[in-house]
Amino acid sequence: MTQTDSQFRTERDSMGDRQIPSSAYYGIQTLRAMENFPISGINPLTTYVDAGVIIKKATGIVNGQLKCIPQEISQAIVQAADEVLAGKFRDQFVVDIYQAGAGTSHHMNVNEVLANRALEILGYEKGNYKQVSPNDHVNYGQSTNDVIPTAIRIGGLLALSKTLQPALDQAIASLEEKADEFQDIVKSGRTHMQDAVPVRLGENFRAWAQIITEHQNRIYTASGDLMVLGLGGSAAGTGMNTHPDYRARVVQVISELIDCPLEPAPHLMAAMQSMAPFVSVSGALRNLAQDLVKISHDLRLMDSGPKTGLKEIQLPPVQPGSSIMPGKYNPVMAEMTSMVCFQVMGYDSAIALAAQAGQLELNVMMPLIAYNLIHSIEILGNTIKALTSSCIQGITANRDRCLAYAEGSLALVTALNPHIGYLNAAAVAKESLETGKSLRQIVLEKNLMSDEELAQVLNLEQMSGILPLRALDTEID
Template sequence: MEGEFRIQRDSLGEVKVPKDAYYGAQTQRAVENFPISGLHLPRRFIRAQGIIKYSAAYANAKVGALEQKKAEAIMLAAQEVIDGKWDHQFVVDVYQAGAGTSQNMNANEVIANRAIELLGGEKGDTSIIHPNDHVNMAQSTNDTIHVAINISAAEGVQHDLLPILDEIIETLNQKGKDFYSIIKSGRTHLQDAVPMRLGQEFYGYQMTLVEAKKTIVESSDLLYQIGLGGNAVGTGINAHPNYAELAINQVAKLTGLPFRTPEDRFMFMQNTQGAIKLSGALKNLAVHLIKIASDLRLLSSGPRTGLAEITLPAVQPGSSIMPGKVNPVMAEMMNMIGSQVIGNDATITSAGQASQLELNVMMPVIAYNLLHSIQILSNGIKAFNDRSVKGIQANPKRCAELMEQSLALATALNPAIGYDKAAEVAKKAYATSKTVREVVKDEGILTDEQIAQYLDVNKMV
């Protein structure tokens, strides 16, 4: 219906845009050109775009390049984008024009049309506020999309991922303390190994995540180098000499994070190094979370035909056919998330190879996958911690039972009878379904006092 649209123009001609839309011609072309997945860049990325546009208008006004009245209207509109008021107006598919030109113009057009309204005009009247000339002043897709990746990823890591990592690390530390007195059989190659404390196992999980967190923190530092002001290729064409510093300082102020100019702006423009490095650190975390979650599934297997050394909280029925079955669903969920993060990293690595000459043209898909990894790790770890790890209970009786049956107890006999004789003891224990302790006693290999000395599991751990 003609009344449902307004006509807007761009450099290719006229375009019909939904009458109530705050986006304009270039966004509409992207909607028509890329009906691919229905996926859009998430809230954090849109927030980052608002921060960039706000900071740019502030800096351009400060250097006298943008009229104060227009700058204030753009900043007000950008603040509404930061606050999430216009998320539904960001409609471009993730799989879009190279580098994210459509995404950048989506932000420019929404902010321009909202600023026009704030100045008393009608949407589409670019004589009041122009999306390119005013909102995009001293900017390019090439620097703003890259900067938006860094801002959104840094905020996601700082505000979502690191706090919940601290929580699960503390939970595992507490479990280490709670389970420290419980001695169990260790296992290597999924076979019997020498005894250890259940608490030591959980301390191992804790320190694994401590180290993974350190890697994420170290990787995140590269995100704080942002080349806002680099413009198209890094030279800062059409930007005032003081623009970049003013804009970046404003980004730091709005986020409360230590964003700074890059050591080399051309390096920044050419490569998405921060995203690639952080994604690798997230993959590292995912690999270790898969290991921990898989261990918890094994340790809780049963309840009668598995290891059953620990019990995980029952959070939902486990089978549509087997009554009473309860599965380790939170650990399984964590494994799925880990696999997805590994896949996301593969996508980011592949897309990172699209950095040709002065620009990476696959920044939108890098942004989507990086932010997806941060989001599902943050939400998944929280659910895993709250609904599973915190409620883990130990089964000391089962731990003692399996530990006593372990053939690896023969290892403790090496100093007394030698490796070869100890191996014979282990084989005989297995063949006769006896414990190592019983074979040594029945065969008279050691005295009762020696058995008590060498097979004291408290000394072994």
């Protein structure tokens, strides 16, 4: 490395010399990647950067303890990592998310930033890699091929714990609160978009809470695979150039840094080659997204109107809904939710394609998987948080409209089946639809039931109740 003037420094790699801005903490390999991949203008996600820096902090600690690198360099790398994790130097992680296969470009970006900051800490000029090397010190005993799959795992776990899981907890609690608030409201059920038997509005919300709870459990189960780390596999899963104690120690240190029970992979080659853990988590996210679309569409339908739709509930208006129609408010939070979920489904398809595109000892499509998986987790979490706080928690019910629909539904005739038979019930429904007479009036006119019997059978509160689940009193042969 040589200094050319105050604005630039010269760095050298195996391909030759390049000038780097003196203020830059990234180095020559990052510069080459910036020139090679002007693709999307999207820089790596903060969570993904954090994951890589956490790995470098842990490896710096362990390699120092094992005397694989000098102790003062170990300490400088750890200090540099802590500074990045505290929010410094974020503008130095600049490689486009669509980049060199396996993530080598991003990996070297991380190595160079930490090496150059460590040089400063030790009193050297940036670029003086004879003193602190991105490859020989920051990356000691590592390879892109084991660091990047580990970074995806750590990034996924960080995003889940910080963003998605708290949002799911909040959504479930808010839906349960609305369920209790609306439990005494009877409304018409609908199947095939047609009138169905009465239901409780509260149970609609309780069902959604249960659906999201089940998705939360599926995501938690799938995320267990992210806790198994292949770090220590080095270039091809053989552990070349690593200390015998490195693998177990570094996983333990990362466990402590992120407060998560991690463990070394039983077979390092397998952990490097297979992207199945990421496909599994992505699939669980897609599954959640599909039901979130359904719930957001239900909310829009139930709020449709205000004069020409169902209008059983009122979603809180959060912004004007039209540039031309005064007083119009749209269900924008529910609409936004669907759009984000569509994006997550698209990311899942891309992850599946990338996961099967590996060859032999490596999958080179990991940069795509890294961005799509972590971004899916984070935008889903942010979306659910926003939907909960700006929509679900402010929903009110139109009790009179709900009751009117329930009382006017021809599906009430279903309750008459056990008493007057299916054919008689169908005839009553047909006559009611043709004449406008109520079900009650027609049944009494035809002497099919007494007034007292009819009042008991057409009790809306009783019809819409949820029966408790009871164990069988006797065994079934």
